[in-house]
Amino acid sequence: MGKSKTIYSTKGIFTKLLEDTEKEHFLIPTYQRGYKWSSEEDNSQVKVLLNDLYSAYSNSSERYYLQFITLKDSKQAFEVIDGQQRLTTLTVLFGLFFAKLKGEDNFIANKLNYQIRKNFLEEFIYTNGGIQKITLFETWEEFISENKEHNNQDVFYLFHATKTIDKFLSNIPNDELLKFFNYIANKVQIIVNVLDNEMNSEKIFINVNKGVKLKDEDLVKGLLITKIPLDNKDEKYRLTENEINEIRSLLGKQWDEISHWANRKDIVSFYKQKSDGGIGWIIKLAYPSINSIKSDIPIFTYLSEQYQKGEKATKIFERIYSIKLILDDWFNIPEIHNLLGFLLHSENNYTLSKIWNEVNGISTKKDIIKILKEIIIKEIPFDESIQSLKELNYNDNKSELFTVFLSLDIIKCLPINKEVIDFYNFKLINDENWSIEHIFPQNPEDLKNITDFSHKEIDILKELLPDKINEDEISVKDADEKDKIINLLSKIKNTTDKLCIADTEKSALVYLLSKNANDLHRIGNLALLELGINSSLSNNFFDKKRKKIASKVSLGRFVPFHTYDVFSKLIIKEKTNLHIWSRSDILEHEKYINERINELFIYLKQI
Structure with missing residues (x-):
């Protein structure tokens, strides 16, 4: 089997991934529950996904990420361990696109193989004529009255998903429909996790959230934890499934430990990091080249490339974890x-x-x-x-x-x-x-509300200011202002008791202290x-x-x-x-x- 990448566009899932790995199709095994995504309520899974996709398209998001799909190598096919609901919904979505957009290459045909629903997909989803037949039926009851052999729960949900998606696409202007199709086909990305073919498929379970735009560090966490088993692929001793699960569990705990530490308020404050920075700042210390990556998910982009180039997921994780330990030591010494x-x-x-x-x-x-x-x-x-x-x-x-x-x-x-x-x-x-x-006021803002000086403060002013100042030394053009400055200096020098500063004299006081009391500018003040x-x-x-x-x-x-x-x-x-x-x-x-x-x-x- 050829080596697959980690991330593909939705179109690439049905084309490039299968080509890279010399597979014919995706297999949905009998032990899995059938298609169960709801579609009629506003918060239904199908409608949420459609709205999220259209929102990303409308906002011109460079990329939009769906959650992982987990596959297992199974001879001519990929057995879908996790991701059946997303792949099936995308298959229906693209089927409707192809029915509405004439001339587009139908890249989904025969790519999704339900062991117990194969006939329905071939008859109604993979062909333009078949999927259009579904849209003509107003209700589920009308559909099964003519297609009694398809009266089951899986097809019930598929029927309603098809009707919902068709209605959604019908509300998009024709001049935008092709653009929306191209966005979903090429800009919406899915992360692929391929498991070893010796693992027990029915015991594997990974929690996922449908249609959620993932954070950069979430993608990295998933990449590292799911790729750990492949690090031992070429070694004589092959890890058992229990050992793999134990390693994943330990790494998950260590990742959460790093995340908790990196988001502690005292740590974030000490290391001058953003409060919502997650653990990205630690990863960038481990891999500073990430800073030059132009991507909306630079950390995942860089680390997935490193993995493709041969750096083991275990080593990547250890490098990140070791930096956390070092930084923690520094903080505590x-x-x-x-x-x-x-x-x-x-x-x-x-x-x-x-x-x-x-x-x-x-x-x-x-x-x-x-x-x-x-x-x-x-x-x-x-x-x-x-x-x-x-x-x-x-x-x-x-x-x-x-x-x-x-x-x-x-x-x-x-x-x-x-x-x-x-x-x-x-x-x-x-x-x-x-x-x-x-410490002793000097700025205009400091002096604007000061009107009275005690005899002690007058002594300090006398100490700070020169005994006299010549008119030609005053860098003020206004003659009246020059007179005020000279007169105020004389007033200060001749006062022995309390000194009152009139509002008209404040600008003169500011000038005297800012231009002549040089000691006020020293670091000692x-x-x-x-x-x-x-x-x-x-x-x-x-x-x-x-x-x-x-x-x-x-x-x-x-x-x-x-x-x-x-x-x-x-x-x-x-x-x-x-x-x-x-x-x-x-x-x-x-x-x-x-x-x-x-x-x-x-x-x-x-x-």
């Missing part, structure tokens, strides 16, 4: 978890697939950690020669700043300076939107805040922000470790006022950041 999580969740170009390419083939924990450390060193903008971060601009380097602040958080969970190694919860990072924000929390803090100075953050934490909201330490002033070594954020605090914070990043680099260099 704290140090790898934290290093890998940092790369995945910091704003760089490292995806899981890119990291996988870097570490693929590395088996030891030590070597994996070494490679992850080397990658991280390249991602943090730190100049080791001066033990300081490279200059980062708030407006232009927000991704780099996010990376720095995330690293400051993760340091607390790494074995640095006797820190207890622990799992960092990246899900808390992944589930929120984050922003880099000024920045912190990582969740967007929702930041929106409630932006119109406040440090003391109110500090109190609100403490309140958020007490209510169970997540605030990054480093951010909390900043607003609690736990990182400020010098004597400082807990209620204000001064220029010295900005500089002290920046010093602390550089010290911690330097400690991180010392750890990263320990290979």
Whole structure:
């Protein structure tokens, strides 16, 4: 017998499959139940299939997949183990197409052989004249009154299926009928599973759903589990049927195990995958070439090709399963978890697939950690020669700043300076939107609702702003606005008590702080805040922000470790006022950041 493919069009089932395998027809054995698909109700199997097919055609779907058919090699024929109802319905459907479309090659004739209903098919289904006879009868009673020899349950269902399909096709405009026929014949696909001819046909059962468009990974699951017996075909020892069923059962459980793991919320979040991604992302790690396949079912298309080329289904499955085990190990080893999580969740170009390419083939924990450390060193903008971060601009380097602040958080969970190694919860990072924000307000949005400055805040403004500013240094064309800026600076410098900012002066304040208070742009005046929390803090100075953050934490909201330490002033070594954020605090914070990043680099260099 020639080797069959895994997937065929519906036309190919009746033509190419039989040609490839040198078979004459499909055989429906006597032990199987007869044709039982209902067709009269709206939710009947025949109507659901017809509606699904027409919907796929109307939506111009590239392909539409019906469920598996399972066949057994039986000399000149294929014994249909599972799929009788679908094949029979398709046979009737094509028979009616051929009756309505003159000149089309009748490729179904004598291809489906019912051991107990052969005469009916030959008389009424395979020929244009025969199938047209059925459509002329209004009722089942009229039909059997003239065809008493066909008065049985199988023919009853076939009669009604024929009438239903005929009515459905009659409602399709003539200019569309040929297009619909060609779509079903060439674009509707069926996956074929051919069993060993020594298996006991009557004991084989595979659950299927008629007319369901299958997901890519469902097709792969079916392909691998049903093809496992063929892996042993050429070996001296042939598996028994019980052994085959045990293997399939085990593989099914392992597949479900992979699927459950791959869809866990913590796993999906940690590895930055789509919540509805199934296990496709794991399979693509095993076979990255899938990403270049142009198909609506790229995974199945690629793996079925690999199988046709000789890669055993068992090996394909083992490769997928082994990657799940590796990823699970990484997730559960704290140090790898934290290093890998940092790369995945910091704003760089490292995806899981890119990291996988870097570490693929590395088996030891030590070597994996070494490679992850080397990658991280390249991602943090730190100049080791001066033990300081490279200059980062708030407006232009927000991704780099996010990376720095995330690293400051993760340091607390790494074995640095006797820190207890622990799992960092990246899900808390992944589930929120984050922003880099000024601790002492600087942005126009931050300042728009601020009207009063206390004497302490005035002291900070004096500290941050220059003593004076010349008119030619102001990059504003409007003369009145220039005067406002100069006058407001003088007002700030000469105020010793409370300062009120009028609405007309706010634009001048924004200009002074954004253009002249250079220390406000330093990394020491920045912190990582969740967007929702930041929106409630932006119109406040440090003391109110500090109190609100403490309140958020007490209510169970997540605030990054480093951010909390900043607003609690736990990182400020010098004597400082807990209620204000001064220029010295900005500089002290920046010093602390550089010290911690330097400690991180010392750890990263320990290979």
